[in-house]
Amino acid sequence: MDRHHYETIKDFGNNTFHLHLDNGRGFGKSIHDEMSILAPIYQCCQIRYSTFLKLAKLYVGPEKLSSETRSSLSIDSISPILTEPHLYALDRRVIKVLKEIYTCIEDGKPIDEVIIDR
Numbered sequence: 001m002d003r004h005h006y007e008t009i010k011d012f013g014n015n016t017f018h019l020h021l022d023n024g025r026g027f028g029k030s031i032h033d034e035m036s037i038l039a040p041i042y043q044c045c046q047i048r049y050s051t052f053l054k055l056a057k058l059y060v061g062p063e064k065l066s067s068e069t070r071s072s073l074s075i076d077s078i079s080p081i082l083t084e085p086h087l088y089a090l091d092r093r094v095i096k097v098l099k100e101i102y103t104c105i106e107d108g109k110p111i112d113e114v115i116i117d118r
Contacts, residue, residue, distance in 0.1 A: 030085035033093055038100050045104035049117035052101065058094050065090040 028034055041047060058065045066087035073081045104114045 027082060027086050027089070030083065030089045033089070033096055035096070038097065041097065041100045042103070045101075045107075045109050045114050046116055047101055047114065049115050052115045055094055055097055058091075059098055065094050 058068070069082065069090060070087055073079055101114060105111050
């Protein structure tokens, strides 16, 4: 839900370039989960096995997405990059993705048509 537009800089004649501005919402609001982003899952009811497996591991643990992200971002020179509520939101969103996959299976679609192993 970020980078909906771009800017150009013309200070150097006609040699312009695209400049994407990050408005700070790359991770969204920590208290709101934008469910429309999951449209490809709830409309098509398909996910790659490798993607599903990674999400399942991030849900079950031992490492959660929040702790993996926290660890990765901790070495950045402008750390902390994300607030704790944003990190907790990552774990909550993993659960929501897995729930959408479960709903597809619960609605009667065969598991091998939902979780695709190609």
